[in-house]
């Protein structure tokens with residue numbers, strides 16, 4: 231399709247069914263989706279087997295693996311789940327994403343707050359050192375954050391990422407805010423809103439991150455890219471590269487080409 235890299239997940243240590251259906255809704259008038267899938271997945275071992283079977287990296291392509299926690303794991307034990315996933319995916323990833331921003335796993339986003347984030351990233355960074363020694367390869371770690379953060383929260387997150395030697399940040403996940411879709415069918419469904427209505431909030435977080443982190447710190451921009459112009463707006467906000475999810479559903483594979491061409495034409 232023309233993607234420069236692919237990220238898969240979120241994977242959890244054990245298989246889990248996710249939330250009851252229906253759990254995904256289209257809001258076509260808004261070029262948006264609401265999902266509350268809840269990390270439905272077959273678990274870490276099956277995930278790794280799939281990644282290996284795909285031979286994606288063997289073909290020289292870049293693959294990010296995104297890790298999370300099981301719904302049944304109490305939030306106080308979240309670190310155990312992230313470390314178990316990190317151990318498993320480490321040798322199979324070009325980078326690993328620590329996802330602490332899904333709205334569909336209870337209390338997950340609380341891991342973005344000061345002490346919780348500090349404790350989690352401290353443990354993850356320490357384990358990465360051990361894994362780097364063991365495998366002879368230092369795999370970059372990215373942290374994926376929500377759009378629903380104020381400037382002060384973003385500043386604290388930025389400082390914490392730096393303090394623990396995280397290699398980059400992914401901004402953003404879906405939003406729990408509904409102001410841009412008020413009155414539309416499905417607008418009041420619980421879950422994360424993605425697509426066009428999240429563009430502005432995502433770009434705001436990217437701009438705040440860039441201001442806090444300075445030039446040269448890798449930022450992956452995601453949220454609300456439905457056109458080449460949207461993708462360019464993310465670079466202007468401060469992102470280095472972008473990801474697309476909902477846009478692919480509404481615009482199809484042509485969007486990838488459109489964005490790649492616009493990036494190539496950039497002065």
Ligand SMILES: Cc1cc2nc3c(=O)[nH]c(=O)nc-3n(C[C@H](O)[C@H](O)[C@H](O)COP(=O)(O)O)c2cc1C
Nearest residue numbers: 239240265329402403404424425453454474475476
């Ligand atoms: C159906 C669906 C499932 C998603 N599942 C995950 C997930 O498992 N882990 C994750 O980090 N983000 C997940 N996301 C969030 C997207 O990766 C992305 O951050 C967000 O949707 C904003 O980008 P978009 O507007 O291009 O979709 C999901 C989004 C959608 C629409």
